[in-house]
Amino acid sequence: MLEIKNLVKRYGKGAPVLKDLNLSVQGEQLMSIIGSSGAGKSTLLRCVNRLVEPTSGSITLNGTDFTTLGAKDLRKARRRVGMVFQSFNLVDRLSVMENVQSGRLGYISTWAALTRRYPAEDIERAFELMERVGIAQYADKRADELSGGERQRVGVVRALMQRPEILLADEPTASLDPKTSEQIMSLLRDLARELNLPVIINIHNVTEAKEYSDRIVGMRYGRIIFDDKPAALDATQMDEIYAGTPSEDRQEMGAVA
Amino acid sequence: MSTQTVWRKPPFIKSPIVRWAFYIAVAVYVIGTIATLPIDWERTAQGLTRAQRIFSGAFPPSFERSGLLISGFMESLKIAILATTLGMILSVPLAFMAARNISPKPVYFIGRGTFILARSFHPVIVAIIFVKAVGFGPLAGALTLTVYSIGFVAKLLAERIEEIDFGQVEAMRSVGAPFLSTMIYAILPQIMPRLVGLGIYQLDSNLRASAVVGIVGAGGIGATLANAFGRYDYDFALAITMVIVGAILISEAVSGMIRKRMT
């Protein structure tokens, strides 16, 4: 289970991007985070595996506090968190298999990484996962020869190769056409169930979020202002998330005025 | 620059007073410099007869001592190969150090400073220093061209690294890959084509430069040429120059072809 407590992130001296955030995610649920650009969704996700360094607060995954880890332990801890990116972030010039195996880089030696001598069980698992998402026939193709949807599948398989305890997906469908986008969303939902894997998705498309998630979190100006089942998300709530001012900020503004 | 005297357009200085002042300053500089050139007119006047003597001595080019020519040329080739190899090996880590997006500030300045220093001195100057330090011969040449290669390759490679898609690095970080593995997977594939291209270009470039640094004693065909000149063997000197020019044209064509096929 992922437990985020009092998380604050500020860049330089500006106003904080995340303001005292609390969130807990458990079990095999697919949770979507919605909110307009700049609400802090992406920063929140990147704080979890500390691709972005949090300013204060704590992030605990199944008993490990990520925020206090040193560089080496952080690296080990990151192996437990899978991440899928909006622009896929595949290594274009390497084959699909090499990209998939790069998910194991935290486990294999640098020499094995350099010479591409991957353990047999990793190759076995890679083929299983690639067959599961339907890209096994591309194993030896170069990543940049694939279509967008196929590339995102490679990205998902790479993250799953880590045998993660949680999967983070940062706008995984934003670079895809609507049909492919739905395929990826349903794939993520199915995988969450099959693998007992909590999945957190940042997403712009509210319709998709409602259709595929078990839980929706709405963010506005670095705060969580909605956290409930998809069915509870109505038009008023939507207005608040996309155009409102969070109540805490209203008080602050009032105090200033 | 004074190139303004050639084309009067466009008037890139708005104020006419400043503009004319600028033109006059340029004219004064040009005329003044040329007029005060320390030219020994008597010596210069003899130049034509001297040129005639040199050229009549140079024709026809003599390939009599082709053994010397070939061994000089092969030495240049070896110098170029070794300097390129060593230069590339040293340039890669230096380029990583000098790339702003992956290097901490102090390391970045060390890396950048190193190749700025390597670039600032003409290879001939570097060559004389090495000749004085390690003696005449190809060793000084190979060391010189290694420095020369670093100045060029490390700079361009560092610029390439600064242009990479950083998302791939982020992805490798997110899976918990160690530093070196991140470099090997996320950065090396992106810069590989440039690296190979630079290597081929640098081999070509080192071969040219080796003909020059030899003149100050750093071995290779340049040394053969300087000797021939020193002994007034102008026919042999012309033969050597022709071989150098031919080799440069061939190596330019070959390296261009390989690089075109690569991309």
Place this chain on the structure above:
Amino acid sequence: MTQTLTHEWARFTPAQRMKRYGALLAVTLVVVWALGSIDVIWEWVWDAPIQLVNLFARMVPPDPTNLPSILEATWQTINIATIATMIAVVLSLPVAYISAQNTTPNVVCLWIGRFILVSSRSVNTIIWALLFVAIFGPGIIAGIIAIMFRSIGFLGKLLGEAIEEIDPAPVEALEACGASRFKVVLYGIVPQVMPAFFAISILRWDINLRESTVLGLVGAGGIGIILQGAIDTFQWQEVSMVLLTILALVIAGEVISSALRKKLL
């Protein structure tokens, strides 16, 4: 359900792997050949780092007693580079004109132009300097002519390429309205190649500044003469002073040329 057997995966097929090993082997062999047959005394190689450190130790601290004459030679170096670049720019214009495919008057001119460019470009400045020192005797004039000869090829080639890349439409329009050849060039071509012309000239000036620092080593004037003199008489502290001056000169040249580029382009 029968699961497939253990998957085999290798990055390359055996044939691909052999090819890669072959290429690696070929490169290694070439390097080993060069390393094994080069005429080097290996004791000297192992000794080289110590010798270098010793040499640099002797250079510290730089000795500024001769600074006035060093600065005078630096000024001379700047003059060689600047004057030679200016003359070369003027001379390269007709060469570029006849060696660009779209402006050359006829095939004979094209080939003459190309011959000038190739012969100028293939011979290094230092070799040109060697020749002109033999003709005119040691001194600044040999240096200027050497730099000029090398620059014509560089400027002519790049400028010719710029001319070949122009948009032919304005030229056609001018020809259609009956302008003379000279006017067509002046109004149709010159404005289009102007930015390239400035960029190339500035670039060459910067390169020439560096090249001028070494002309003196073959007797063709500039700061190289002082450097050579100091080295020959083992005045290492003066050598380091000269080297620092050259470093400052080169960096200043770079700063000036990038400032000019910004101003003009």
